[in-house]
Amino acid sequence: MNHQPLTSAVTFTLAAVDGAARAGTLHTPHGAVPTPCFMAVATCGGLKGVTVQQAEELGQGVVLGNTYHLALRPGAERVRELGGLHQFSGWRGPMLTDSGGYQVFSLASQRKISDEGVWFRSHLDGTAFNLTPEESIRIQRLLGADIIMAFDECPPSDAPRADIERAVARTSAWLARSVDAWRAEGPYGGAAAQALYPVVQGGLERDLRERSALDALRHDLPGCAVGGLAVGETFTDRNRVLDWVVPMLPAAKPRYLMGVGTPLDLVAAVARGIDQFDCVLPTRMGRHGIAYTDAGPLRIKRAEYGADPRPLDDTPSQAARVSRGYIHHLVKANEMLGGQLLSLHNLAYYRRLMARMRAAIRAGRFAAFHDAYVAGYGDDAEGVPDDGRA
């Protein structure tokens, strides 16, 4: 056992290593989760199309809420008034909130960035907001997730080096302020109740990634995230960044790759030592008629599935009782139940994919699993909507 001191809200136990891949357990105030794990995204505090009871039934581990969305609507004070994000959403397992930074940079209009923070207008109604490291942590303390994120600047993948370098410097300064706000005494949250993760930025520049990682590590926080990826770069470039950064991170702490990804992305990143993932793809692609399978994404609207009596695949979920032909019909008829069943399937598929990877790591056969999985995947991938992978 290598638990960290009890003063940390979240601790990590490493159980097996196979190459760079790791299997372990993340211990949180709302239960333990085996890693590598996929965290489902409840953007506005609810999984899209999936109730918390259904998420429990399919074995979902961590659920993630978006600080930007929740702060704009219904507001962090309202969530706190209704008991915090766990009681608000009904999710009883571990939760994570991001810092709001990513959405400010991707969704908000009329942004003004300074070293102090970001001033922006809501994408909903144009209301003016201000987000600083202190404000992001204050909101995340009100929300009350088990894991919270430091406020960072996430530049686009094609930003000039000077912009990335400035973002790394800001991310470093904002991390120090985030840590102070997280450690501060206060009515809610704090270091004993919530774990703060820093975010490594640096784009595709090796020296900037290394600089950002070293800065993140000097705060000795309970885990570490790699950000600034899944923003338009190629699969190869992303994995190159992981090859630089992950070996720098301490083995005893969990590593979180933000916003990633497709099943192939997850397998590639687990192979490089990542422990935690989040992504909107399982529910978003489900709403768009895509079912993930070992053979690749299955586009259920295709005519060939109209009379197909088989289930999507052998993933246990509420979608397993009905045929591809039935789900094809629902999606063609614009019935919301079609997107719901595909979302349930995809979350269950992701959960089971992580479980299969954990079993392979513990058995010392992850490389064989990886190669077989990659070889089998992709038959149907042609024509799948762009998901950020080139």
Next chain:
Amino acid sequence: MNHQPLTSAVTFTLAAVDGAARAGTLHTPHGAVPTPCFMAVATCGGLKGVTVQQAEELGQGVVLGNTYHLALRPGAERVRELGGLHQFSGWRGPMLTDSGGYQVFSLASQRKISDEGVWFRSHLDGTAFNLTPEESIRIQRLLGADIIMAFDECPPSDAPRADIERAVARTSAWLARSVDAWRAEGPYGGAAAQALYPVVQGGLERDLRERSALDALRHDLPGCAVGGLAVGETFTDRNRVLDWVVPMLPAAKPRYLMGVGTPLDLVAAVARGIDQFDCVLPTRMGRHGIAYTDAGPLRIKRAEYGADPRPLDDTPSQAARVSRGYIHHLVKANEMLGGQLLSLHNLAYYRRLMARMRAAIRAGRFAAFHDAYVAGYGDDAEGVPDDGRA
């Protein structure tokens, strides 16, 4: 025990009578259901926003599919190819299909009605279709529900008497043809596998209602439906029709009031001896932000519910874990999960309302239940979307 001969697919056991209200059991090839019962509407073969597993969990009895919608898309042959409506949809309990008549008259364009049947164009893509008594029964045999309906003509509530009289005559002639098609030998369905119900028409004209009822009864079918209501008439007019028709129907057979209604409508019709109901309101109103409660419809979007920590009411459903404030937030944010939770709540509320009525009938205290329920209902009813009741 007063089961009908084993040759009937569906039989009815009457267990208790309290005034005109009755409690019994409907026995079908896919299980027995206590009555009075509410049948949930799966228009295109799927409940809107609710999986079959969720419907099982909340205790849903019968599920209804719409012949018109299923015949247009994906087509009855496709449903049969995929195992029939039960296997297609995954619903393992009793099912009922309507005849398609109601939707032809309310949805289709360019209708031409003759004594032979109806020619019309699909509301989806303008494709030409033809529906006759024989074709409706052929489709319903392919679909394979436990209870199927005779093809009838349903005029609007404000139709002139001459139109209603002609519709009663057509309904009578079409019933005889429906019965022949139902009794015929054939590859699927038939009288031993499916129960056929006739439909009593006649608008608000007492003599026409009586004429239609007498005609329906002469075929000695396993049950009887009252149609042509919930088409714009007042609550008072509807109950007057039930007061004329229901006493004419045999006590030993189930009576089905088509397309009704709100909780108050159900209580009023059970008081008059109705055993089966169907209506889209629980899921449709759920998607529109309405939760049914004993105090009346609760409009969750109202500002007063934004910070309300209470559950919708004490109905056990997947919505019971979260607060009114949370569902208010989801609905305001246009999250599909909001409509899903309200649909689950409403179906569970309807199921429990029927169970409470059954218990009251069996205990001989239905009149007291009725009066207390009606007195408590409606506080919040002002401003509820029009649902066909004047």
